[in-house]
Amino acid sequence: MGRYPGFGVILSRxxxxxxxxxxxxxxxxxxxxxDLQQLLSGEPPLHSHLVGLSSAFGLHVADFYxxxxxxxxEALAPQDPKAESGAVSLIEITMALPSDQRVRVRRLVEEAPxxxxxxxxxxxxYDQQEAGSGxxxxxxxxxxxxHSLPATAKTLALLTEGRVYLASSTISAIGRGxxxxxxxxxxxxxxxxxxxxxxxxxxxxxxxxxxxxxxHSLAAELAGLLWNCRRLTVAQVKSVCDEAxxxxxxxPGDSADESGTR
Numbered sequence: 001m002g003r004y005p006g007f008g009v010i011l012s013r014x015x016x017x018x019x020x021x022x023x024x025x026x027x028x029x030x031x032x033x034x035d036l037q038q039l040l041s042g043e044p045p046l047h048s049h050l051v052g053l054s055s056a057f058g059l060h061v062a063d064f065y066x067x068x069x070x071x072x073x074e075a076l077a078p079q080d081p082k083a084e085s086g087a088v089s090l091i092e093i094t095m096a097l098p099s100d101q102r103v104r105v106r107r108l109v110e111e112a113p114x115x116x117x118x119x120x121x122x123x124x125x126y127d128q129q130e131a132g133s134g135x136x137x138x139x140x141x142x143x144x145x146x147h148s149l150p151a152t153a154k155t156l157a158l159l160t161e162g163r164v165y166l167a168s169s170t171i172s173a174i175g176r177g178x179x180x181x182x183x184x185x186x187x188x189x190x191x192x193x194x195x196x197x198x199x200x201x202x203x204x205x206x207x208x209x210x211x212x213x214x215x216h217s218l219a220a221e222l223a224g225l226l227w228n229c230r231r232l233t234v235a236q237v238k239s240v241c242d243e244a245x246x247x248x249x250x251x252p253g254d255s256a257d258e259s260g261t262r
Contacts, residue, residue: 002177002205004128004136007068008040010203014057017202028056044068059195060227066139067203069128074117078145078230081123086237087229088151091222092158093244101247102221108240109228115236123147131177133204137189138175144193145230155192155226159219164188181206191216194223 015025022040026033029052039045045053050064062076094105124147126135138152146152149168157165164184173179181204190200201207216222229237 002132003130004069004132005205006042007045008042010067010205011036011053012040013202013205014199017198018057020056025053025056029053030055045070047073057199059199060143062143063140063193063195066136066143069136072143078143079115079117080233081145081147082234083229083232083237084145084147084151086234086241087145087226087232088155088158090229090237090241090244091155091226093241093248094222094225095158095218097244097247097251101244101251102218104247105240105244106221106225106228108243109225109232112232112236112240114231115233126175131175133181134174134177134179137181137200137204138171140193140195141189143230144226146192146226152192156188159191159216159222160188161216164191191219192223192226194220194227 015021020028022033022036025031026036029036031049031052035049039049045064045068050068051061053059054061054064062072065072065076090105094102097105123142125142126138128135128139141152141155146155149171152171153166153168164187166188170179174181174185183201183206186201186204186206187197190197193200195203232240
């Protein structure tokens, strides 16, 4: 699949996909056109550049760090890697709730206080310089606190309704640049990342593709919930999970919300 092409190349791909010239991107990002030209020529981006670009493209600043192959600053990184399994469980529970209770779950996550960050073990990441786009995609999942291969596989299966069901070994092969990226895989990863298929295809260096997957009615909402969970500790995620389980028990067995989820 090739090695990492450099941030300037990926930025150029995004600009071409969005049909944005330097002038329009400058206006949207607040960056000078000269700065953009330097980035496109291979100059490493500064934090201020990534903030401006994230605003222009509607992507998370932390994701732009991953795209630029720069370590995500501690202040922008997931709070607690141990919260991973709880977050995936919360996604699974929330899928079965009606819309008003999903709103309650989202508020519980958003209103949880920010706990002091504790030192944690080093988490898995893949070498983008060697493995290129495959490593980048899996590292974007890690940026959502999906550090283990089984957690990534389960989340892919959940949010694509089983249409992208991968073995952990396959995800590992993608991260190591040993498995080809297809339109279906790009669409699957886009679903859990909350990034459009077209943008992710551009980032990965594939021709812009229309998603070959029917969109899960709750995919965008649940991808947002997964992102918000990254600021919580394992204890906080467990507390929200416990609340969500109580909500689930109160849902009548024959009820269904507007998505058809029981």
